[in-house]
Amino acid sequence: MTLRAVVAGVGHYLPARVVANADLEALVETSDEWIRSRSGIERRHFAAEGEMTSHLATHAARAALADAGMVADDIDAIIVATSTPDLTFPSVATMVQAELGMTQGFAFDVQAVCAGFVFALTTANGMILSGQARRVLVIGAETFSRLMDWNDRTTCVLFGDGAGALMLEAQTGTGESSDRGLLASDLHSDGRYKDLLYVDGGTSTGTTGHLRMAGKEVFRHAVEKLAETAHACLEKAGLTSGDVDWIVPHQANIRIIEGTAKKMQLSMDQVVVTVQDHGNTSAASIPLALSVGKARGQIKQGDLIVTEAIGGGLAWGSVVLRW
Numbered sequence: 001m002t003l004r005a006v007v008a009g010v011g012h013y014l015p016a017r018v019v020a021n022a023d024l025e026a027l028v029e030t031s032d033e034w035i036r037s038r039s040g041i042e043r044r045h046f047a048a049e050g051e052m053t054s055h056l057a058t059h060a061a062r063a064a065l066a067d068a069g070m071v072a073d074d075i076d077a078i079i080v081a082t083s084t085p086d087l088t089f090p091s092v093a094t095m096v097q098a099e100l101g102m103t104q105g106f107a108f109d110v111q112a113v114c115a116g117f118v119f120a121l122t123t124a125n126g127m128i129l130s131g132q133a134r135r136v137l138v139i140g141a142e143t144f145s146r147l148m149d150w151n152d153r154t155t156c157v158l159f160g161d162g163a164g165a166l167m168l169e170a171q172t173g174t175g176e177s178s179d180r181g182l183l184a185s186d187l188h189s190d191g192r193y194k195d196l197l198y199v200d201g202g203t204s205t206g207t208t209g210h211l212r213m214a215g216k217e218v219f220r221h222a223v224e225k226l227a228e229t230a231h232a233c234l235e236k237a238g239l240t241s242g243d244v245d246w247i248v249p250h251q252a253n254i255r256i257i258e259g260t261a262k263k264m265q266l267s268m269d270q271v272v273v274t275v276q277d278h279g280n281t282s283a284a285s286i287p288l289a290l291s292v293g294k295a296r297g298q299i300k301q302g303d304l305i306v307t308e309a310i311g312g313g314l315a316w317g318s319v320v321l322r323w
Contacts, residue, residue, distance in 0.1 A: 004181030011063020040254025044160025044279035081116030114311025116283030164287025227263035250309030
């Protein structure tokens with residue numbers, strides 16, 4: 001028998017404030033048509049004043065626990081993927097731990113920007129397979145609206161706030177690709193591309209900074225690298241694109257999503273798309289899309305899913321899992 005990290009529950013949370021494309025016309029020179037045609041985004045959610053990343057993460061965590069039929073005492077570890085923590089320290093994960101009333105186990109954050117959830121999921125899988133933990137709550141949560149430069153119309157219209165969470169549980173399988181759970185992962189980074197997507201501030205600089213992005217270059221790297229990592233991950237699992245039921249990609253831009261699906265020779269009917277409703281929520285976008293996909297009735301038990309993401313670093317990667 002083979003140990004597998006199986007998804008036991010999923011949940012998400014979006015702040016109450018909805019900001020439509022038309023609402024941004026009062027802030028920056030843009031239009032609904034311009035934003036939709038270039039990104040596929042129709043609206044996004046912004047956290048309220050005083051609403052922090054840990055609050056969003058906690059809401060998503062509670063939804064995932066409810067979906068799994070579990071309580072805080074069932075969790076051994078919490079991993080939060082975020083680039084927008086409440087404080088420099090302590091971690092968002094420990095704040096969620098406290099809010100849930102979880103007094104055992106451990107909690108920590110992972111930072112790989114938009115690829116953060118893939119990195120966190122892979123880390124959680126390793127902990128389960130090594131016996132370090134039996135149940136791990138993996139969360140992606142962001143308040144990217146607070147990193148926007150509202151004078152830069154090319155970036156400020158693309159991002160939103162939100163959170164998503166998966167409850168992973170150790171279960172035994174046969175060791176075959178028909179098993180439920182994480183079947184393979186593939187991670188990469190290349191620091192030479194730092195200047196393509198970054199925030200020009202941080203603790204050492206003494207400023208929070210704003211997000212900066214070379215959009216055309218990021219697009220080119222994204223389509224190429226996302227398709228490559230997805231194929232590599234499928235190969236590790238002994239599978240091909242023909243075995244895939246769903247791609248659940250990082251929800252950054254509909255044109256990147258379409259380009260990646262085309263390179264993988266998969267139909268857009270096999271892609272879970274949610275970017276139109278919340279924009280780019282960075283590390284939150286994959287678990288958010290998984291939760292929405294399940295709620296819609298798209299994702300069902302036994303489905304083979306490929307999820308992939310790329311973000312600042314550049315950092316990118318993918319996971320193949322059977323739901």
